[in-house]
Amino acid sequence: MFKPKRKAVVVGAGIAGLATALRLGRDGWDVTVVERSPARRSSGYMVNLIGRGYDAAERLGLLPALRPRALGLFTTVLTRADGRPKFTVPAALAEATLGPRTLTVFRGDLESALFTAARDHADIRFGVTVTSSDDAGITLSDGTSEHADLLVGADGVHSSTRGPDHVVDLPYVVAAFGLPHPVPGVPDDSATTFIGAGRTAAVVALGPGRSSAFFTYRCADPAAELRKGPAEALTAAFGDLGGGVPDALRHIGPDTYFDAVSQVVMPRWSTGRTVLVGDAAWCVTLFAGHGAALAMAGADELGAALLAHDDVPSALAAWEASLRPEVLKRQALARRGMVQYAPPSDFHVRMNDLTIRAMTLPGIRTLVRRSVERANR
Ligand SMILES: Cc1cc2nc3c(=O)[nH]c(=O)nc-3n(C[C@H](O)[C@H](O)[C@H](O)COP(=O)(O)OP(=O)(O)OC[C@H]3O[C@@H](n4cnc5c(N)ncnc54)[C@H](O)[C@@H]3O)c2cc1C
Known part of the structure; x- marks a missing residue:
């Protein structure tokens, strides 16, 4: 019997939105994606596809496109404020802390792989957003309207689909941007990280397009920091550092990602036929190291639930019940992880250093690997 295509409107062409469009489009949905920005947003720093996020990338068929862009193993040099090395973290430690089913890529490479795959399955419109949505339909800012079975808010931590509530602001800002290669002050094929009281500056030099x-x-x-803009704020916070930092600060530009750090904590992620996915629903922050992975897992598992249930609200309820424990775990870990990125005092910096040094010992590395594997199960 002929079954009409179900229609979905996805708000936001970030990681969650593109992954949702790809999954639903491949499952036979008629998908329209609206992205407020006039063009693709491909900037950002490294993201880890790990645990359920790696599984989602595999199921979405993205691994062949992502593997050649994987950052692989590289050495990280922990530096002093003037840029002199403190000690080196071997590449094998990163491997141990992340586990075998992991892919580390730049956010931009993940966005590109998703966009290339999703554009064959969805109508993706830039410079467009939702202006209103009710039972009668969804009105878009390009003057068109849609009657959709599902409205997906994948519009990030500042989601208009969600509204301003449920955001827990944390006392940090974050910035990320690409650099031309080579990077003065950073050896090729390695990264330097300065971790001081209340701040972290990391510069990676992995080749052209990968720095x-x-x-x-x-x-x-x-x-108040955001109002200053990234150039003034970052120069004030990091202008005293040496190594690769002064050169990096000179490359702050219009593409620079600069935002406050917030978590989103909501009692439920859907109402009727509207569902939030990714940072819009559950932002865990960069301190969790799982934002992109959870966005991918959330999108892929949403598609699976919609295939398994005929009615949308039942699918959304089952999907949320399965994903919520993982999100709560990652949010709690992120709150603890802040101490690593912005230690409260010099004492905490020294304790961090001792912990990292201990983790470089081979026996401890095996323990780290086992505990990570347990955490990602
Ligand atoms: C340019 C950029 C760079 C980033 N860099 C980093 C980084 O270096 N480190 C890190 O930890 N995280 C970074 N993030 C956040 C990271 O991508 C997310 O935490 C994670 O991948 C979850 O993705 P998401 O799709 O839920 O949110 P996002 O990736 O933030 O995507 C949300 C998308 O929705 C769009 N949007 C917002 N409002 C509307 C609206 N009203 N209508 C239509 N579209 C809308 C945004 O323009 C954006 O494209 C970055 C995000 C962006 C957009």
Whole structure:
């Protein structure tokens, strides 16, 4: 018997939105994606596809496109404020802490792989957003309207689909941007990381198109920092550092990702036929290291639930029940992880150093690997 195609409107062409469009489009949905930005947003720092996120990338057929872009193993040099090396973290430690079914890529490479795969399955419109949505339909800012079985809010931590509530602001800002290669002050095929009281500056130099900088720092009023703009705020917070940092600061530009750090904590992620996915629903923050992975898993598992259930609300309820424990675990780990990225004092910096040094010992590395494998199960 002929079954009409179900219609979905996805708000946001970030990681969660593109993954949702790909999954639903492949499952036979008629998908329209609206992205507020006039063009693709391909910037960002490294993201880990790990656990359920790696499984989702595999099921979505993205691994062949992502593997050649994988950052692989590289050495990280922990530095002092002036850029001199403190000690080296061997590449094998990263492997042990992440486990075997992991892929580390730049966010931009993940966005590209998703966009290339999703555009064959969805109508993706840039410079367009939702202006209103009710039982009568969804009105878009390009003057068109849609009657959809499902409205997916994948519009990130500042989601308009969700609204301003349920955001827990944390006292940090974060910045990430690409760098030309080579990066003065950073040896090729390696990364340097400075971790000081209340701040981290990391610069990676892995070749052309694969070099970038990442900054995060603690501050009393993140909104005031954002008003200054990335150039002024980051120079004030990191201008005293040496190594690769001065050169990185010179490359702050219009593509620089610069935002406050917030978690989103909601009692439920769907109402009727509207569902939130990714940061819009459950932002875990960069401190969790799982934002992109959870966005991918959430999108793929949403598609699976919609295939398994005929009615949308039952599918959404089953999907949320399965995913929520993982999200809560990652949010709790992120709150603990802040101490690593922005240690409260020099004492905590020294304790962090001792922990990292201990983890480089071969026996301890095996223990780390086992505990990570347990955490990702
Ligand atoms: C350019 C960029 C760079 C990033 N860099 C990093 C990084 O270096 N480190 C890190 O930890 N995280 C970074 N993030 C966040 C990271 O991508 C997410 O935490 C994670 O991947 C979950 O993805 P998401 O799709 O839920 O959210 P996002 O990746 O933030 O995507 C949300 C998308 O929705 C769009 N959007 C927002 N509002 C509307 C609206 N009203 N209508 C239509 N579209 C809308 C946004 O423009 C964006 O494209 C970055 C996000 C962006 C957009």
